[in-house]
Amino acid sequence: MEVDSDADSRFQEGTRHFLDWFQSLPGATFHKDIAIEDLRSRNAGRGIVAQADIAADTVLFTIPRSSILCAATSPLKDKIPNIFDLDSEEGDDSEDEGEGSNQNSWTLLILILIYEYLQGSSSQWKSYLDVLPSTFNTPMFWTPNQLSFLQASAITSKIGQAEAEKMIASKILPVIRSHPQIFFPSSATPLSDDQLTQLAHRMGSTIMSYAFDLEQDMEIPEQLENDDEWEEDREGKTMLGMVPMADILNADAEFNAHINHAEDALTAVSLRPIRKGGEILNFYGPLSSAELLRRYGYVTEKHARWDVVELSWSLVSSALQPKLQVQPEPWEKISTLVQHNEEFEEAFVLERQSPDPSSTGLLEESASFTSLPDELGEQFKLCLKVCKKVTEGRNDIAALALNDKDFRKKLYLETILEAVMQREEEYGATLEQDDQLLRSGLPDEREKMAVWVRRGEKQILREAQVWINTQLEELRDRPTEQQEDEGRAAKRRKL
Numbered sequence: 001m002e003v004d005s006d007a008d009s010r011f012q013e014g015t016r017h018f019l020d021w022f023q024s025l026p027g028a029t030f031h032k033d034i035a036i037e038d039l040r041s042r043n044a045g046r047g048i049v050a051q052a053d054i055a056a057d058t059v060l061f062t063i064p065r066s067s068i069l070c071a072a073t074s075p076l077k078d079k080i081p082n083i084f085d086l087d088s089e090e091g092d093d094s095e096d097e098g099e100g101s102n103q104n105s106w107t108l109l110i111l112i113l114i115y116e117y118l119q120g121s122s123s124q125w126k127s128y129l130d131v132l133p134s135t136f137n138t139p140m141f142w143t144p145n146q147l148s149f150l151q152a153s154a155i156t157s158k159i160g161q162a163e164a165e166k167m168i169a170s171k172i173l174p175v176i177r178s179h180p181q182i183f184f185p186s187s188a189t190p191l192s193d194d195q196l197t198q199l200a201h202r203m204g205s206t207i208m209s210y211a212f213d214l215e216q217d218m219e220i221p222e223q224l225e226n227d228d229e230w231e232e233d234r235e236g237k238t239m240l241g242m243v244p245m246a247d248i249l250n251a252d253a254e255f256n257a258h259i260n261h262a263e264d265a266l267t268a269v270s271l272r273p274i275r276k277g278g279e280i281l282n283f284y285g286p287l288s289s290a291e292l293l294r295r296y297g298y299v300t301e302k303h304a305r306w307d308v309v310e311l312s313w314s315l316v317s318s319a320l321q322p323k324l325q326v327q328p329e330p331w332e333k334i335s336t337l338v339q340h341n342e343e344f345e346e347a348f349v350l351e352r353q354s355p356d357p358s359s360t361g362l363l364e365e366s367a368s369f370t371s372l373p374d375e376l377g378e379q380f381k382l383c384l385k386v387c388k389k390v391t392e393g394r395n396d397i398a399a400l401a402l403n404d405k406d407f408r409k410k411l412y413l414e415t416i417l418e419a420v421m422q423r424e425e426e427y428g429a430t431l432e433q434d435d436q437l438l439r440s441g442l443p444d445e446r447e448k449m450a451v452w453v454r455r456g457e458k459q460i461l462r463e464a465q466v467w468i469n470t471q472l473e474e475l476r477d478r479p480t481e482q483q484e485d486e487g488r489a490a491k492r493r494k495l
C-alpha cells in the first residue's frame with residue numbers, strides 16, 4: 001500500500017513539475033479552465049480535462065517552437081553535426097553507407113531523446129522527460145501468451161521487434177559508442193549495450209505514440225508555388241518532434257481539439273464547445289483498432305469503424321480452384337503465372353466505407369461495408385485469363401466467366417464468400433465467443449484489447465458476407481443477359 005501511495009505522489013509531483021516547467025517557457029500559455037488530470041483509473045495515463053465550460057475556438061494552450069524537442073532545437077546538433085545530415089528516405093533502415101549520416105528522422109529523434117535522458121537534471125527538458133512513459137502497452141512488449149490472444153490478426157506480423165533490434169544495433173549503438181564523452185556526462189555510469197538497447201526501445205516506442213510530424217510552414221517563394229517538385233521536396237523535410245503538452249492530450253475518433261502549427265508556436269484549439277468535466281481530445285487519424293493498438297497501445301469503441309481485415313490471395317485461390325475444376329498441376333502453373341504479374345498482391349484489405357469526422361470532430365455519418373477492393377476484382381479476372389490460356393481455352397468455366405459478365409460476377413462473389421468464411425475459421429474463436437469473453441470481463445487489459453481487435457476483424461468478415469449475399473441475391477433476381485436479349489427482341493417484334 002505504501003509503495004502505491006509513493007508511486008501516486010511521484011505521479012502527481014511529476015505532473016506539477018511538468019506544468020510549472022511548461023508555464024515558465026517564454027511564449028507558452030495554458031488556459032485557466034483546463035487541468036492535467038490523473039486518468040489512470042481508466043487506463044489513460046494523464047489527460048487534460050476542462051474545469052469549466054469552454055467555448056469553441058478557444059486557445060487551450062500554446063507551445064513555443066523553441067520548446068519542442070527535435071532536430072532543430074537539440075543541443076546534439078552542435079556536438080555531432082553529421083548525424084543531422086539525413087540521407088535516407090522516411091522509414092528506410094538500409095545500412096548502406098550513403099553520403100549522409102545513415103540516420104533518418106526516426107532514428108535521429110531516438111538519439112536526441114537518449115542524449116537528453118542521459119544528461120539527467122542538466123537537460124533543459126528534464127521535467128518533460130519525467131512525465132514520458134517508461135512502460136508501454138503496445139504489442140512489442142507483450143508476452144507470447146498475450147500475443148496469442150490476437151489469433152489470426154495480421155497485426156501479429158507487423159509488430160516489428162526484429163526490425164527494431166536491427167535498427168538499434170546498426171544506427172543507434174554505433175553513434176553512442178563512438179561518442180561516449182558526449183552521451184555520458186562524467187557523473188553518469190556508462191550503460192551496457194543491453195541497457196542502451198532497452199533505452200532505445202523505450203525511446204522508439206515513445207516516439208511512436210507521442211511524437212508529432214512538424215509542419216515546417218516555410219514560406220514558399222512565389223515562383224515555386226505551383227511547382228510539384230518543390231512541394232515534394234518540402235514534404236520530404238517534415239521533421240519529427242516531441243511536443244510538450246500537446247502530447248498530454250489523449251485522443252479518440254470523436255474529438256474536440258486540434259493542434260494548429262504556426263511559424264513560432266503550436267496551439268491547441270477547441271473545435272466546439274466543451275462542457276466542464278469533459279476531456280480534451282485530439283485525433284490520431286482514421287486508424288483501425290489493430291493499428292491504434294500497434295502504435296499507441298490502446299483501443300476505443302469509436303475507432304472500430306475503421307477496422308480492417310486482410311484476405312490473402314491464397315485463400316481466394318484455394319476457393320477458386322475447385323470451382324474452375326482445374327487439376328493441381330495446371331493450377332500450380334496458373335498460380336505461378338499470376339504471382340509473376342508485376343501488380344500481384346498477396347493480400348487485400350477488406351474495410352468499410354467510413355467517412356472522416358466532421359470539421360468539429362464529430363462522426364456524423366455511419367460506416368458500412370459497401371464494396372470489395374477493386375484490385376481484388378482485377379487479380380481475379382487476371383487469374384481467369386491465365387487459366388484460359390494455360391488450359392488452351394478448354395476451361396469452359398473460365399471462358400464463360402470471361403465472356404459473360406453476370407456469370408463472372410457470380411463466380412467472383414461465390415469465391416470470395418467462401419474465402420471470407422475460411423478467413424473467419426483461421427481465428428480459432430467465433431465472434432460470438434469473443435463477445436462472450438468481452439462481456440465476462442477479461443482480467444488482463446492486454447488480452448482484452450487483443451480480443452477487441454480480433455473481434456473487430458471478424459465483424460468486418462461478417463459484414464462482408466452479408467454484403468456479398470445481398471449482391472448474389474440481386475444477381476439472381478436480375479434477368480440474365482440472354483433474358484434481356486430475348487426481352488429486347490420481343491419488344492422489337494411487338495413494335
Ligand SMILES: C[S@@+](CC[C@H](N)C(=O)[O-])C[C@H]1O[C@@H](n2cnc3c(N)ncnc32)[C@H](O)[C@@H]1O
Pocket residue numbers: 042043044045046047131132133209210246247248249250251252295296297298300
Ligand atoms: C500522446 S500520449 C497521451 C498522454 C498520455 N495519456 C500520458 O499519460 O502521457 C498517447 C498515449 O496516451 C494513451 N491514450 C491516448 N488516448 C487514449 C484513450 N482515448 N484512452 C486510453 N488511453 C489513451 C495511450 O497510452 C497512448 O499511447
